Amino acid sequence: MNNSFPNRKMSCCLEYGEDKVPYIKINDYALRLDLEELDDEFKDKAEKELRETPEVVEDALEQLKKMLQDEKEKGLFIPFEDDNFLVKFLRPCKFYPDSTLKLIQKHYKFRTKNPKYCTDLLPDKVAHVFKDNVIQFLPTRTQQGSRIMVINAGEKWKVKNVTLQDLFRSVMMALEIAMIEPRTQVGGVHVVLDMIGLSLNHVYQFTPYFAKMVLDWVQECTPVRLKGIHVVNQPYIFNMLYRIFKPFIREKLRKRIHFHGTNWNNFTGILPAKSLPDYYGGEMAIMEFPGHLLAELLCLYKEDFALANSYGYNKGHNDKKI
Secondary structure (H helix, E strand, C coil), rough: CCCCCCCCCCCEEEEECCCEEEEEEEEEEEEECCCCCCCCCEEEEHHCCCCCCCCHHHHHHHHHHHHHHHHHHHEECCCCCCCCHHHHHHHHHHCCHHHHHHHHHHHHHHHHHHHHHCCCCHHHHCCCHHHCCEEEEEEECCCCCCCEEEHHHHHCCCCCCCCCHHHHHHHHHHHHHHHHHHHHHHCCCEEECCCCCCCHHHHCCHHHHHHHHHHHHHHHHHCCCCCEEECCCCCCCCHHHHHHHHHHHHHHHHHCEEEEECHHHHHHHCCCHHHHHHCCCCECCCCCCCCCHHHHHHCHHHHHHHHHHHCCCCCCCCCCCC
């Protein structure tokens, strides 16, 4: 099923709310970065699922800051005293300091080891990927508060315009966005892989080396609660692509991968229909957001991304106050 509707009227634009926060308006829906502190509903969820209470948070932050002193001596540059920054690593680790330290180490060592993918990870560098609608966000969340990200890895991915390197960098950028939203830190992310139009030309872009690197990053290095991966509209040739990745998928992730094809009843049995567009069997009668607006929205936060991009090992900032 093609998710393009040329005859459907759509009103969309980039606007600013009363709080001066930019958002993309499309008909009755809006897509914005949810940067507010957690409301009571999310606080309850965080306490039940992540052990997040004021006492646990305070103790975890104190322990983690002490542990990070050794990493500071090893050349790690991050805002060591910024509680909000540290909490985004603590949440996916359920506020266990030891696990969080390992995650921070792996996250920034991956960046150091893979400069080809991680250097200058800024919105303007991957804007063309979003403009081509290869990476999208839905304006709705699931009932559990999860963000929904769509990766169009088939017909919308023109390999002459968007290289595999560009594609992975844009995925990293998208999950960087998820990392800064408190609600998404708690509710996690569902990823929809729309494989309609997948061709041999797409499959030939991938190698086992690349597959292992990506899955190492997903499973070990990124501080995001990945709640599910949903493969939809996949043709038979998708089996070739999956065989490249399968040897590197660990049991925890394997249990969260769902192959739906075009079985929308199955899909909406996991993600609520009201959170999905009608072309995925949902209830939202909208087209996808125009990619150029998403790219424009992200570029408004370029200074925040530039700051995040400056963190890591051996960044040469040891003389700066952090």
